[in-house]
Amino acid sequence: LRALKRIIQLGAVGAVGYASYVVYQNRHPTEQKQFDPSKRTIVLLGTGWGAVSFLKKLNTDDFNVIIVSPRNYFLFTPLLPSCTVGTIELRSIMEPIRFITRHKSRNVKFYESECTDIDPESKTISITDVSDIKGAVSNTTIPYDYLVVAIGADNQTFGMAGVREHACFLKEIWDAQKIRTRLMDCVESAGFASQTPEEVSRLLHMVVVGGGPTGVEYAAELHDFLKDDLQIWYPELVDKLRITLVEALPNVLPMFSSQLIQYTERTFKQNNIEVLTKTMVKEVADKEIKVMDANKNMVSIPYGLLVWATGNCPRPLARKLMARLKEGGQSSPRGLLIDEYMRVAGAQDMYAIGDCTFTKYAPTAQVATQQGLYLASVFANLARIERGENRKISPFEYTHQGSLAYIGSDRAIADLPFLNGNVSVGGVATYVFWRSVYISNMFSFRNRFLVVGDWVKSRIFGRDVSRE
Ligand code: FAD
Ligand code: NAI
Known part of the structure; x- marks a missing residue:
C-alpha cells in the first residue's frame, strides 16, 4: 500500500x-528565423480547423508563410453550443493565432483582414481590413507563390427573406454571444410587468430550425440550462418555456445510425423538446415563422428566439473564385472542386481544404483537420523536390474516427468505427467519452485547462443568468 x-x-x-x-x-517562445526572400511564400487564408492543422504541421524552415483571416484566433467549434448558455465561457474555446505562429521556427506574418479577391493569373490576392478600427491603409494586394484556401463556409439560408434579419446562426463566437443575450432578453421581457399571456407564450418559445448536429446540440444545451438553472431563478416562468426543433426530413441527425436517431428522439421527448419532422420553414418574420407541416398545411409558429442551423453554403469569395475557374473545371455550385492532392481544379499552385471545398466527405472538423495535416506533407514533399530529392506522395485518404453528438441531460451519442463495422452507443458513459474526446482534441493545454475549469465552475455555481 x-x-x-x-x-x-x-x-x-x-x-x-x-x-x-x-x-x-x-509563455517563452524561442527566437524565430526571419522571412527569407530565397524561399517560396505560402499565403494561407483562414484560421479555422483546416488552416491551423496545416500550419501546426508545416515545416516553416522550408517556406515563408503569410496568414490572412478576419479572425485572429482559432475557434473550437464542437463546444460552441455549450457557450450559448454559459456552460463554457467564450474565450475558453478561442486560441489566439499568435500563440501558434510565434512557436513556428520561422516568423509567420498574420494580417487580420478578409481576402476579397483571388487572381490566379497574376498570383495575387486582395485583402481588406474589415475591423472597426482601420489605419491609413486598409486595402492592399499581396502576391503568393502558393495559395492555400481554407475559408470555411457560410450559413445556408436558401435565400429566404428574413433569416439574416431575425434569426441567430451558430457558427462564430459572436453568434453564441448573440444567442445567449437574446435568450435572457426573451426571459426578462416575458417577466415584464403585466405582460400579456400571448406574449409570454411567444417570448418563451425557443425555435431551432434544422435537425442536424448543430440544431440538436443547441436544443440539448438549452434544455439543460432550463432544467438546471432557469427553473431555480425563474420559477414563475419556467413552465411556460418551450423548445421546438423543426426539421424538413423525416428524422433528425440523418448521419447517425437509426438506433441513435430513435434514442435521440426519445430523449428529446422525455426532455419536453418538441420535434417537428417533415416540417419545412417557408417564411421568416420578426415574431413568427411559417412552416409547411407533414400534412402539407401552412402553419404559423410564433417565437421569441429563432436559431437557424440548416447547414452550409459557399462563401462569396469561394463563389467568385469558382466563377473565375469555371473554364478550368469548377462546375459545382456547392464548393471548390479539388483533386486528391488538395489542388484546386483549374488553378496553378492553389490548394483548398475544409468546408470551402466540395468532396465526397461531410463538411466536418475531422475532415478539415486531416486534409490540413495531409497538405502539410504535400508541402514537405515539394520542399524535398526543390532540394533535388525525387519522392512521390500518395493521394489523400480520409480515416473516419466516428461521429459524436451531445443530446442533453448528460447523455451523448456516438457512432464509432470498430473492426470493419460500426458500434452505436448512447447514454451517460458516452457523455463522459464525448467530453474526454473533445478535451483531448483541443489544440492547447491552456484551452483544456479553461474548459475543464468552466465545467467544474458551472457544476458548482450553476450557469450565469445575467444578460450581457
Ligand atoms: P472554419 O473552421 O470555419 O474556418 C474558416 C476560417 O476562414 C475562419 O478563420 C474564418 O474567419 C476564415 N475566413 C472566412 N472568410 C475569409 C476570407 N474571405 N478571407 C480569409 N479568411 C476567411 N465538426 C466535427 O467534426 N465535429 C464536431 O463536433 C463539430 N461540431 C460543430 C459544432 C458547431 C456549432 C459547428 C458550427 C460546426 C461543427 N463542426 C464539427 C463542423 C466544423 O466546425 C467545420 O467542419 C470546420 O470548422 C471546418 O473547418 P474549416 O477550416 O474548413 O473552416
Ligand atoms: P446539416 O446540414 O447537418 O443539417 C441541416 C438540417 O437542416 C438538415 O437536416 C436539413 O434537412 C434541415 N433543413 C434545411 N432546410 C430546412 C428548412 N427550411 N426547414 C427545416 N429544416 C431544414 O447542418 P449542421 O447541423 O449545421 O451541420 C453542418 C456540418 O457540421 C455537418 O457536416 C455536421 O456533420 C457538422 N457538425 C458536426 C457536429 C458533430 O459531429 N457533433 C456538430 C455540428 C456540426
Whole structure:
C-alpha cells in the first residue's frame, strides 16, 4: 500500500512538473528565423480547423508563410453550443493565432483582414481590413507563390427573406454571444410587468430550425440550462418555456445510425423538446415563422428566439473564385472542386481544404483537420523536390474516427468505427467519452485547462443568468 501511495505521489509530482514545463514553454517562445526572400511564400487564408492543422504541421524552415483571416484566433467549434448558455465561457474555446505562429521556427506574418479577391493569373490576392478600427491603409494586394484556401463556409439560408434579419446562426463566437443575450432578453421581457399571456407564450418559445448536429446540440444545451438553472431563478416562468426543433426530413441527425436517431428522439421527448419532422420553414418574420407541416398545411409558429442551423453554403469569395475557374473545371455550385492532392481544379499552385471545398466527405472538423495535416506533407514533399530529392506522395485518404453528438441531460451519442463495422452507443458513459474526446482534441493545454475549469465552475455555481 505504501508503494502504491509513493507511485501516486510521484505521478502527481510528474504531472504538475510536466504541466509547468508546458506552460513555461508556451509563455517563452524561442527566437524565430526571419522571412527569407530565397524561399517560396505560402499565403494561407483562414484560421479555422483546416488552416491551423496545416500550419501546426508545416515545416516553416522550408517556406515563408503569410496568414490572412478576419479572425485572429482559432475557434473550437464542437463546444460552441455549450457557450450559448454559459456552460463554457467564450474565450475558453478561442486560441489566439499568435500563440501558434510565434512557436513556428520561422516568423509567420498574420494580417487580420478578409481576402476579397483571388487572381490566379497574376498570383495575387486582395485583402481588406474589415475591423472597426482601420489605419491609413486598409486595402492592399499581396502576391503568393502558393495559395492555400481554407475559408470555411457560410450559413445556408436558401435565400429566404428574413433569416439574416431575425434569426441567430451558430457558427462564430459572436453568434453564441448573440444567442445567449437574446435568450435572457426573451426571459426578462416575458417577466415584464403585466405582460400579456400571448406574449409570454411567444417570448418563451425557443425555435431551432434544422435537425442536424448543430440544431440538436443547441436544443440539448438549452434544455439543460432550463432544467438546471432557469427553473431555480425563474420559477414563475419556467413552465411556460418551450423548445421546438423543426426539421424538413423525416428524422433528425440523418448521419447517425437509426438506433441513435430513435434514442435521440426519445430523449428529446422525455426532455419536453418538441420535434417537428417533415416540417419545412417557408417564411421568416420578426415574431413568427411559417412552416409547411407533414400534412402539407401552412402553419404559423410564433417565437421569441429563432436559431437557424440548416447547414452550409459557399462563401462569396469561394463563389467568385469558382466563377473565375469555371473554364478550368469548377462546375459545382456547392464548393471548390479539388483533386486528391488538395489542388484546386483549374488553378496553378492553389490548394483548398475544409468546408470551402466540395468532396465526397461531410463538411466536418475531422475532415478539415486531416486534409490540413495531409497538405502539410504535400508541402514537405515539394520542399524535398526543390532540394533535388525525387519522392512521390500518395493521394489523400480520409480515416473516419466516428461521429459524436451531445443530446442533453448528460447523455451523448456516438457512432464509432470498430473492426470493419460500426458500434452505436448512447447514454451517460458516452457523455463522459464525448467530453474526454473533445478535451483531448483541443489544440492547447491552456484551452483544456479553461474548459475543464468552466465545467467544474458551472457544476458548482450553476450557469450565469445575467444578460450581457
Ligand atoms: P472554419 O473552421 O470555419 O474556418 C474558416 C476560417 O476562414 C475562419 O478563420 C474564418 O474567419 C476564415 N475566413 C472566412 N472568410 C475569409 C476570407 N474571405 N478571407 C480569409 N479568411 C476567411 N465538426 C466535427 O467534426 N465535429 C464536431 O463536433 C463539430 N461540431 C460543430 C459544432 C458547431 C456549432 C459547428 C458550427 C460546426 C461543427 N463542426 C464539427 C463542423 C466544423 O466546425 C467545420 O467542419 C470546420 O470548422 C471546418 O473547418 P474549416 O477550416 O474548413 O473552416
Ligand atoms: P446539416 O446540414 O447537418 O443539417 C441541416 C438540417 O437542416 C438538415 O437536416 C436539413 O434537412 C434541415 N433543413 C434545411 N432546410 C430546412 C428548412 N427550411 N426547414 C427545416 N429544416 C431544414 O447542418 P449542421 O447541423 O449545421 O451541420 C453542418 C456540418 O457540421 C455537418 O457536416 C455536421 O456533420 C457538422 N457538425 C458536426 C457536429 C458533430 O459531429 N457533433 C456538430 C455540428 C456540426
